[in-house]
Amino acid sequence: MVRLVRSFLALEAGAFLAAALVHSGVLLHGHEHVKAATAEAVIGLVLCAALVATALAPGASRAAGLWAQGFALVGTLVGLFTIVIGVGPRTAPDLVFHAAILALLGAGLARLWRRPGAVPRGAAARGAPAFRGSTM
Numbered sequence: 725m726v727r728l729v730r731s732f733l734a735l736e737a738g739a740f741l742a743a744a745l746v747h748s749g750v751l752l753h754g755h756e757h758v759k760a761a762t763a764e765a766v767i768g769l770v771l772c773a774a775l776v777a778t779a780l781a782p783g784a785s786r787a788a789g790l791w792a793q794g795f796a797l798v799g800t801l802v803g804l805f806t807i808v809i810g811v812g813p814r815t816a817p818d819l820v821f822h823a824a825i826l827a828l829l830g831a832g833l834a835r836l837w838r839r840p841g842a843v844p845r846g847a848a849a850r851g852a853p854a855f856r857g858s859t860m
Contacts, residue, residue: 732835733772736825741764757813767800773792774788800829
């Protein structure tokens with residue numbers, strides 16, 4: 725579970741920090757937007773802090789991942805809202821980024837939300853053991 729949490733957090737943090745660099749004009753010119761860069765940097769740093777927390781307290785990795793990804797999801801939805809109302813940047817790359825990061829955050833949250841060791845729904849009906857390691 726710790727490796728899974730770290731993988732999601734590292735990928736998401738990298739995506740947000742790259743988006744912040746794009747909106748600050750470091751990686752690409754012509755897409756500068758100070759408020760978007762600031763928000764993406766904050767979200768990226770929160771995800772990085774959660775990644776560090778998984779190294780310092782591996783037993784709390786799932787909780788750190790859920791909290792950080794939840795924060796990132798809310799921030800991303802706010803960003804998408806600003807695009808819809810015309811305040812945020814409205815370019816095709818911004819829309820693609822938001823769609824991709826929402827999918828990634830959703831996948832991460834869905835995977836981490838499930839109780840560790842739980843068998844997916846319907847697996848028990850197919851004869852799978854109720855919990856990993858079970859000998860029934």
